[in-house]
Amino acid sequence: MTNDFDNKTESVSKRGREAVKPSASGFFKLQKICTLFKYFVFCLLVCFAIIYFLIPKHLALAPSQVKNFLTINNTHINIEVADTYAKRVLGLSRRTSLAENTGLLFIWTEPKDVGIWMKDMNFPIDIVWIDASGKIIDIKQAVSPDTFPTVFYPRTPALYVLELNAGFTEKHNIKIGDMVVI
Numbered sequence: 543m544t545n546d547f548d549n550k551t552e553s554v555s556k557r558g559r560e561a562v563k564p565s566a567s568g569f570f571k572l573q574k575i576c577t578l579f580k581y582f583v584f585c586l587l588v589c590f591a592i593i594y595f596l597i598p599k600h601l602a603l604a605p606s607q608v609k610n611f612l613t614i615n616n617t618h619i620n621i622e623v624a625d626t627y628a629k630r631v632l633g634l635s636r637r638t639s640l641a642e643n644t645g646l647l648f649i650w651t652e653p654k655d656v657g658i659w660m661k662d663m664n665f666p667i668d669i670v671w672i673d674a675s676g677k678i679i680d681i682k683q684a685v686s687p688d689t690f691p692t693v694f695y696p697r698t699p700a701l702y703v704l705e706l707n708a709g710f711t712e713k714h715n716i717k718i719g720d721m722v723v724i
Contacts (some may be wrong), residue, residue, distance in 0.1 A: 612647065612704075613723040614678070617714045619706070625649040634705055635662035645706045647724075653699035663687040666708035671696035676722045684708040 611620050620643055624630045630648050634640060650656065658669050664687060671680040680696040685708070702722075710716070 612645075614716050614720055615714060617716070618643070619704075620644045621647045621704075623647050623649060633658075634667065636664070638664050640665070640667070640705075640707050642707070645704045645710075648703040648705070650701055653701045655695050656700050656703050657693040657695050658682075658685075658703060658705070659693045660685060660687045660690040663690070668706045668708055668711045669694060670704040670706065670711065670716065670722075671700035672702035672704060672722050673698065674701040676724065678716070678718050678720045678722060681711055681716070681718055683711055 611618050613619070620641070622644070624633060624646055625648075633648070634646055640646070648656070653674055656671065660667075666684050666686045669682040669685055670678055673679050679698050679700060682694050685694060702724075704722070
């Protein structure tokens, strides 16, 4: 027994059951839908790949997740965070001192050659540059306010800069290659 449904399907009776077979035009429509679905999945994967490569790999250390302290060589350091343009520009300028065991942590969105200067500074500091993995990549010790307008740069791009009271790195044996736990 054969029924014609707009020439799109063919019905065949087998022991009282009806089986519907797609016609050739139905097959091509199904194939077109599969092709569109494959294209959609491909575009979705491309979007995820783009997002993956554009998002920084250091999200675990994003400013919103930074605690109010960090640790270097079992030394706990209370930190203030400079994670906006205004805070980074101001830095420690115009302050008269920095509390004991306290530092200012500058955070950038991507590693760069971060230059630090002593504009409007009133006391000397140690400058510690840290990469995205948390490794100290450079240190300048006891940088005096008199060095302005000299700009100090790290040896390699840094994601973080930690400013501490002068002599802190020497007193606590902090050196290049040490790991910082934020």
